Amino acid sequence: MTRPQRSLSVRARVAWAAGLAAALVVLVGAGASAVTWVNNEYQQRDRRVDAVAQALASAGNPISRGQGYVATLRSGDTVLESTPVTLPPAPAGLTTEVVRGVTYRVRTVPADRTDGALLSVGVRDNPTSALVGPPARRFALAGAAAVALAAVLGWVFAGRAVRPLRQLIAQTRTLTSNTYPTPPRVRGAAEAEELSDAITDMWARMTAAQDRTRIALDSARGFAAAAAHELRTPLTAMRTDLDMLRTHQLPQRDLDEIVGDLIRTQRRVESTVTALGQLAAGELMRPEDRISFDVTELLDRVARECARTDPNVRVTIRGDEPIYVTGWPDGIRLAVDNLIRNAITHGRATEIELSAAPSGSVEHGHLLELRVDDNGVGLPVSERQRVLRRFERGPHPQVGGSGLGLALVAQQASLHGGTITLSGSALGGLRALLTITP
Structure with missing residues (x-):
């Protein structure tokens, strides 16, 4: 017969729960941190492109090359000046443009000129994966360490928490039918103390029931022994009288005497049995x-x-x-x-x-x-x-x-x-x- 598979212990369950809780906290924290990180990078990118656009739009600042940005000065449909990467026409404000497969964040502002030219300045817009990648690796390492630490701490503290339960299990296994002293009370977690009190109460009730059963058995044995001892003589006398009636032809006077003896003996037997039953009932009073x-x-x-x-x-x-x-x-x-x-x-x-x-x-x-x-x-x-x-x-x-x-x-x-x-x-x-x- 195969033994049923044991369930996970409380200690293992607590360790698993602590690890899963830590993993959930890490995931939520990493997601929130990633969103904050990306938003911050986007804000810094927008402030940078705004600063470059304002600087270039000021009088006397021609479009430079090789400064990490692209710019195009356009008057109507005519490009007046541009970096090697020419940005497409765009309205004043922030836009996202794609030129030659590269995404740029573009700020378009009026140039400080009399012809109403517009200056578009763009910086390369890195994809979100590129922004999140470096911190994500750090988050992953920190999260794995946090999960492992949480599982270890859960295992350690759960071990201390379930120690009273293990003591209770050990004490319960030592209890036998001959164990009369009340099991010692376990101290520790509140649940363990409540369980210990419940087991102690149950043991007290079982002991009381066992005592009553033992008293009942002793009473039954005493009743049987006393009845056998006390009834042996009158029953023998009754059997002798009955044998006399069965085997002898007796005159009426002798018959009446024997019948009278039988009636008196029967009353004695009945009285004895009744009294013994009352004695046994008295011993069973609770x-x-x-x-x-x-x-x-x-x-x-x-x-x-x-x-x-x-x-x-x-x-x-x-x-x-x-x-x-x-x-x-x-x-x-x-x-x-x-x-x-x-x-x-x-x-x-x-x-x-x-x-x-x-x-x-x-x-x-x-x-x-x-x-x-x-x-x-x-x-x-x-x-x-x-x-x-x-x-x-x-x-x-x-x-x-x-x-x-x-x-x-x-x-x-x-x-x-x-x-x-x-x-x-x-x-x-x-x-x-x-x-x-x-």
Whole structure:
């Protein structure tokens, strides 16, 4: 496969442009100089023929021979006196005459005589090529030197101008998928700096996208590993129960027990898969998706929904002032839902109180504290830190629990720059304190 022919470099283009510009300037200057030179020569020729004519026309100045001019004194059609070259009759003034193939510039004036004779004086009129020839050669040599100098200077200065671009090319070629530091900024021509900034911005976006992709892959691997580890036992139990149903003729009581085990195990598997998916989604949250939202309104929606799904549990909200925070509202909603579900399912709570209040100072950054208090059975102090880890359950776990509910809360606290703390509640059960850094 033949490689495509490379285009001219910027340096070569600048050198060519400088040479062509110099050539154009030289041509225009030479043309203007030639016109000025020729006009000046013609003016000097006319002044010379005028001076000779006036001198010869004065009384007492006969026509001389061999002085570089031709002259004819004529009265009517009669030639009174003439040089060897006789000029034809001409009216008074400047004319151009051709005698024997030679062109003359002729001035005809009245002679200082009483018979009204006219004196015609002519000088040889050199052709334009003869006038332009000598300076044209000098212009040609000077122009060639100017073009060459311009091309060399263009090459030199263009080399200095494109040096930042070459540095940028060299730096770009060294970038690989494992290069995390931002490429150094190139200094030099404004265009090179703009291109360097554009490449730096592009590299930053590519690095961010690569980081998100790596996080997504790690999350997918973690999801697969955790799912395989956590689901192996319940799936094995389900397979054993199914084998029992397939291979044995069991009484109705045993059948009902096995079916009940299958349903509970299926719920546990479903709960685990759902929680793992929520954990993976939390790891993929992007900073640009953060928005400002009212936490009090969010808690109010949670309380109303809980009243519909669990009418036997009383959920109250302390405070009704709007409190705005910047973050992921879906993540905070997930954390609050899991805390309430944990209090109802594992703590057997019948009364839950939700509250949100700012804490901290401006100097140290405002913290938002979300409290979930319940009147359940609580949790031993020795267990409160352990249950925040994945697949860890409390001392009295309910069937179907995934061991990931509080781990999801801890994940959201970390994503929002805060923490989750479990302690005793004034209601008699457990207090979950979730802090958020806006």
